[in-house]
Amino acid sequence: MNRTLQNLLMTFALGLCALIAYQWHRETRSHARIQELLDKDVNNQEQIRNIQSALKNTEEEVRRLEGIRVMLTDTVKSNRVEIADLKKDLDKATAENDRQSRQIDAYKVAVETANENIKKQNEAITTQNDMIKKMSEERAELVAKYNKTVEEFNDLAKKWNDQQNMLSTNAPPKK
Secondary structure: OHHHHHHHHHHHHHHHHHHHHHHHHHHHHHHHHHHHHHHHHHHHHHHHHHHHHHHHHHHHHHHHHHHHHHHHHHHHHHHHHHHHHHHHHHHHHHHHHHHHHHHHHHHHHHHHHHHHHHHHHHHHHHHHHHHHHHHHHHHHHHHHHHHHHHHHHHHHHHHHHHHHHHHHHOOOOOO
């Protein structure tokens, strides 16, 4: 019996050793799993901090971009107003340009008409100058004829006067 007890005790001791080995192995796996979970937790917390930091940076960037968007929206509005004003100014300038172009065309027509009238007047003046020259020549001829006639008349009057003087004195003619 002693031996049986010893064997039984040994069996129990070996069983306890196996149980302890099994528990030790299980504990090692549990500790490894716990360490793995702790590492995972640390990594997750670090990722959370990184994500929160990125979120904070992203929110700041969103606020900055929102400010830029508002500023650009205001700029676009002011640019639209300025573009509308410039379009009005362009329309006014175009209308003024068209009006002045029509006025220039009217002035061109008036200048052409005036030039034609001046050409006609110049032709009329040239014709009148030619007529005046011709009349001057005719007048010069008439004056020459008149002077000749006056001279002949004066000679005739002188002869007449001489003849009348001679007849009134009954004197013989002088030779």
